[in-house]
Amino acid sequence: MTVLAVGAAVITGGVSGIGLAVAGELGRRGAKVLLADLPGERLEAAVSALTDEGINACGQACDVSDLAQVEALAQAAFARFGDVGLVFNNAGVSGPRGKLWEIDPAAAKAHFDINFWGVWNGCRAFAPRLAAQASPSAIYNTGSENSLFCALPHTAAYIAAKHAVLGMTESLRGDLPSHVHAGLVIPGWVHTAIGPDAVMRNGMDVARFAEIIVPQMLARQRFVVAHAYNVVRMHERIDALDTAYAAHAPRYDGDEEYDVLTTIARLRAAREAG
Structure with missing residues (x-):
């Protein structure tokens, strides 16, 4: 089994939840991490929390739904680090709730701009750069248990986007050279801020989730899982x-x-x- 040596990692949706927990887990293993998220105090606070722990961390404001901003993120990452070992396209939102015919199509399309096209943009910006570097690397995209089945009622846009991310990631695998891996992270119920805390706090602790999945990511697994x-x-x-x-x-x-x-x-x- 080939274990990926990650000198530097780029993580979108990095200010909280799974993104921040994975950044911490990678950082404690010696990786440099670049957190990408919307601009503001939360991004600054997330970077500070990691650096206070002794992790080499930095941040860049990025709206993943805007390809130009994601291209700028990729350019900045390679300029800063030289090589990038891992890209984690993790940014996502919960999406509109309701029966499919009750959802405003504009809201569903706006949701896809983040949960699907945001991941697409990350793959598009980073994949050719990773292919051009000599060292092994990996692109991981955040799917969901909702990539595999319908875990939540009345969430057609979210479920459809997560199914689409699964298909896109599987297709991407065939486009990449052998030294660049593509895989899907499949969270089940994890305690993050993507939903109401009264509900989400019943999920798996996010730090525990990161401990489980990071070794799988470093082992370049095709599917990264935690919820039996x-x-x-x-x-x-x-x-x-x-x-x-x-x-x-x-x-x-x-x-x-x-x-x-x-x-x-x-x-x-x-x-x-x-």
Whole structure:
């Protein structure tokens, strides 16, 4: 197993919650950390809290929904650190609540600007720079248990964005050279400020969550997980899919005839042989 040596990390949504906890965990392991978040006292306070702990930390104001600001963040990170070992596209918000047809489409689109396009922007800005550097690196995107199943009622925009982040991250993996890894962090219920504290405080302690996931990130795992019961909810969907296929599209000899990846591999092999 290859363990990633992170000299420097960039973390969006870094002023609180999972972002700040991961920054602290990485910093205590010797990494330099650049926190990116909206401008203001919270960003300054987060950087101060880390530096008071002896961590080499700095901050940069960045609205992840604005590609130009994310490009500026990437440029500043590489100018400051030279190489970047880990990029954590973590910024996100909770999103509008209500039945899908009751949600203002403008609010849903604004939510996607942060929870999906903010992650896309981070990948777009950092991926080519990481590919160009010689040292190994990783891009991690924050998904959710809601990338795998619907954990919350009346949150269609949030759930759709988190499903989209899963698909985007999986696609990104195939675009990257071997020395750049892409993976998905899949939080379950964690005590952060993304929801009302009376509810969120029943979740896993965020420092404990960071302790669990950072070793997985450094080990360049494809999926980074912490909440065991998610498997039960995940298989409710998988089992339903298995049932549907068994009933209406059962396996048969030669059924790979319509498999896209198999066909692409066969055509590539034929082209290389010819």
